[in-house]
Amino acid sequence: MEYLIHIAIIFAIYGGLAVSLNLIVGYTGLLSVTHAAFYGIGAYATAIMLTAYDFGFFASIIGGVLISSIIALLIGFVMSRFKEDYYALVSFGFNIIVYSIFLNWQEVTRGPLGIPGINRPSLFGFDFSESWSFLLLSLVFGLILYGISAFIVNSSFGRVLKAIREDEKALSVFGYNVNVFKLAIFVISAAMAAVCGSLFASYITFIDPSTFGLNESIFILAIIILGGLANLRGSVLGALALILLPEILRFVGFPTDIAAQMRQVVYGLLLILLMLYRPQGLLGEYKL
Amino acid sequence: MKKIIGILVFVLIVLFLVLGFNQEKLNNQKIGVIAPLSGFLADYGEEIKKGVLDVLPEGVSVVIEDDQCEPAKAVSAFKKLSEIDKVSIIIGPGCGSPQEAIAPLMKDKDIVSILSSAASSNLYETSGGKMFNVQYSLEDESKFIAEKISESGYKKVLLIQYQNAFSKTHSESFKRNFNGEIVEANYFSETEDALSVLTKFKNQVFDAIFVTDVTFFFNQGVERLKQLGMNYPVYSQYAVELPTVIPLVGDVYYSFPDNLSREGEVVRELTRQSVDLAMKALDKCGENTVCIKDYLDNSGEFLSGVSTRGFVLKRIENGKIVSF
Numbered sequence: 208m209e210y211l212i213h214i215a216i217i218f219a220i221y222g223g224l225a226v227s228l229n230l231i232v233g234y235t236g237l238l239s240v241t242h243a244a245f246y247g248i249g250a251y252a253t254a255i256m257l258t259a260y261d262f263g264f265f266a267s268i269i270g271g272v273l274i275s276s277i278i279a280l281l282i283g284f285v286m287s288r289f290k291e292d293y294y295a296l297v298s299f300g301f302n303i304i305v306y307s308i309f310l311n312w313q314e315v316t317r318g319p320l321g322i323p324g325i326n327r328p329s330l331f332g333f334d335f336s337e338s339w340s341f342l343l344l345s346l347v348f349g350l351i352l353y354g355i356s357a358f359i360v361n362s363s364f365g366r367v368l369k370a371i372r373e374d375e376k377a378l379s380v381f382g383y384n385v386n387v388f389k390l391a392i393f394v395i396s397a398a399m400a401a402v403c404g405s406l407f408a409s410y411i412t413f414i415d416p417s418t419f420g421l422n423e424s425i426f427i428l429a430i431i432i433l434g435g436l437a438n439l440r441g442s443v444l445g446a447l448a449l450i451l452l453p454e455i456l457r458f459v460g461f462p463t464d465i466a467a468q469m470r471q472v473v474y475g476l477l478l479i480l481l482m483l484y485r486p487q488g489l490l491g492e493y494k495l
Numbered sequence: 496m497k498k499i500i501g502i503l504v505f506v507l508i509v510l511f512l513v514l515g516f517n518q519e520k521l522n523n524q525k526i527g528v529i530a531p532l533s534g535f536l537a538d539y540g541e542e543i544k545k546g547v548l549d550v551l552p553e554g555v556s557v558v559i560e561d562d563q564c565e566p567a568k569a570v571s572a573f574k575k576l577s578e579i580d581k582v583s584i585i586i587g588p589g590c591g592s593p594q595e596a597i598a599p600l601m602k603d604k605d606i607v608s609i610l611s612s613a614a615s616s617n618l619y620e621t622s623g624g625k626m627f628n629v630q631y632s633l634e635d636e637s638k639f640i641a642e643k644i645s646e647s648g649y650k651k652v653l654l655i656q657y658q659n660a661f662s663k664t665h666s667e668s669f670k671r672n673f674n675g676e677i678v679e680a681n682y683f684s685e686t687e688d689a690l691s692v693l694t695k696f697k698n699q700v701f702d703a704i705f706v707t708d709v710t711f712f713f714n715q716g717v718e719r720l721k722q723l724g725m726n727y728p729v730y731s732q733y734a735v736e737l738p739t740v741i742p743l744v745g746d747v748y749y750s751f752p753d754n755l756s757r758e759g760e761v762v763r764e765l766t767r768q769s770v771d772l773a774m775k776a777l778d779k780c781g782e783n784t785v786c787i788k789d790y791l792d793n794s795g796e797f798l799s800g801v802s803t804r805g806f807v808l809k810r811i812e813n814g815k816i817v818s819f
Contacts, residue, residue: 208578209574209577209578210571210574210575210578210579213570213571213574214571217567217571307683310658310683311658311683318658318663319658319659319660319662319663320660320663320664321592321595321660323595323598323599323621324599324621407567411566411567411570411596412596412599413566413592413595413596413599414566415566415592415595415660417564417565417592418565418566418567454571454575457560457571457572457575463544463548463557463559464544464548466532466559466561467532467533467537467540467559467561468532468533470561471533
């Protein structure tokens with residue numbers, strides 16, 4: 208049971224990450240490859256505030272969201288001036304910078320040694336150290352993030368985002384300052400990723416820079432492409448598929464000496480199959 | 496065309512799955528293994544896997560899980576082994592970050608782990624006394640090297656380090672224990688050519704060089720040292736005896752765990768010893784993890800979970816291990 212709960216917690220965290228990234232990539236049409244950076248900022252903010260300064264978990268989430276939002280505001284100010292391939296390249300660069308900071312600012316992040324001993328949350332005396340209680344907490348946060356995203360995409364703000372995706376120049380002609388909208392959604396998405404990072408740090412109780420590199424950003428991007436761009440349910444489904452699939456393959460009893468490699472092969476083949484027949488993703492409304 | 500590729504991929508998947516589900520899994524005794532079997536440290540994980548399969552007795556089954564050296568994946572592997580496969584002993588994890596992530600989870604579980612790689616010394620405590628290490632601690636290994644360099648009368652050392660936990664733990668311990676002057680050469684990427692950083696130090700004079708990570712040798716470190724005329728004695732740690740590393744190191748002195756019988760198979764041999772210990776514990780205690788823990792604690796092999804084995808200083812000369 209604990210194993211299933213663990214998978215459900217990881218799914219809830221990645222579901223939140225995918226939904227928040229879909230706001231930028233799917234709804235606004237900006238190919239951002241930097242989500243793991245904000246995910247990491249949230250995780251490090253929580254880890255440092257909990258282990259070094261004795262803050263509570265919920266205060267550390269607020270801290271993570273604030274730090275992530277401020278950084279996103281500064282970076283987004285530059286990034287919102289770019290579009291298409293250039294946007295992707297700039298975001299790519301930002302992820303590398305943040306990863307390097309995690310790795311090299313050793314007085315604060317402990318560099319490659321990582322931060323161990325991060326506590327699980329507690330609220331009004333209730334301890335979330337049991338797996339099932341942490342699952343409830345993760346699902347609550349996951350639902351909140353989903354709710355915020357659904358509210359955004361169904362609002363007039365969300366419609367402007369879709370319009371930016373379809374024709375940025377046309378929107379400018381109507382007097383919309385598209386850069387402000389791009390910046391706003393970038394900051395919102397970064398703040399949401401930071402919440403997921405806080406949950407991850409507190410759940411795994413140990414973080415190091417390797418979790419927040421470029422590969423992780425690409426993995427989150429893969430989730431939303433597989434699930435379907437511009438569809439929130441698709442993001443959730445994509446997260447479910449990419450988190451669940453490797454775990455299911457653990458149960459396929461391949462010969463011991465080639466099991467790990469065979470699982471990777473099957474995993475890759477399944478992804479190829481999916482993309483071949485559903486290039487727009489499982490529930491996609493928009494294609495990059 | 497799309498249809499054909501689709502059918503081909505589908506057939507391949509079905510074939511793999513059918514092959515997989517036909518494997519026999521009906522043995523009584525069972526141990527688990529967590530190692531990086533894919534990803535950039537897959538070679539290292541393969542050595543662990545081979546070590547396990549070398550000495551696994553008949554009638555005992557093994558469940559090997561891949562963690563790709565990532566903490567979250569290691570936690571998944573650990574939860575599966577403890578909850579679903581219900582193993583009492585795990586060999587591994589092989590990497591530092593997964594070890595740190597799993598150690599606190601072990602406190603409340605009926606499971607004991609034996610590590611076959613040099614690891615941080617605090618894991619026994621973090622795991623509630625359930626994580627044992629057949630290898631010495633990284634901190635002690637660097638202390639040993641620092642002492643050996645000092646004994647040779649060397650006063651100024653170039654410390655070559657990388658941005659990973661293994662290298663960093665070595666460096667920090669070396670800095671604490673070496674009395675002479677240390678000049679640090681930092682590589683920020685594991686793919687960086689050794690020349691990029693070494694060039695800065697070519698006009699300085701050193702007595703010796705301590706290489707904390709074998710990545711330096713993979714990146715042509717020895718050739719670059721020669722190219723820059725930096726012909727100083729090179730010291731490193733036990734991983735230089737990995738089969739893929741030996742041909743790259745030229746002449747090097749290195750610390751090595753005492754009491755290993757086969758040369759050139761350090762990871763495999765340590766893993767074999769871990770499995771032997773695990774089997775003895777299982778034979779004596781069955782699945783009773785309290786008994787297994789007591790057995791390992793009182794086996795005389797460990798002191799606070801870390802191997803009591805000593806160190807020897809060995810030497811590789813022109814790519815060959817020589818007695819020293």
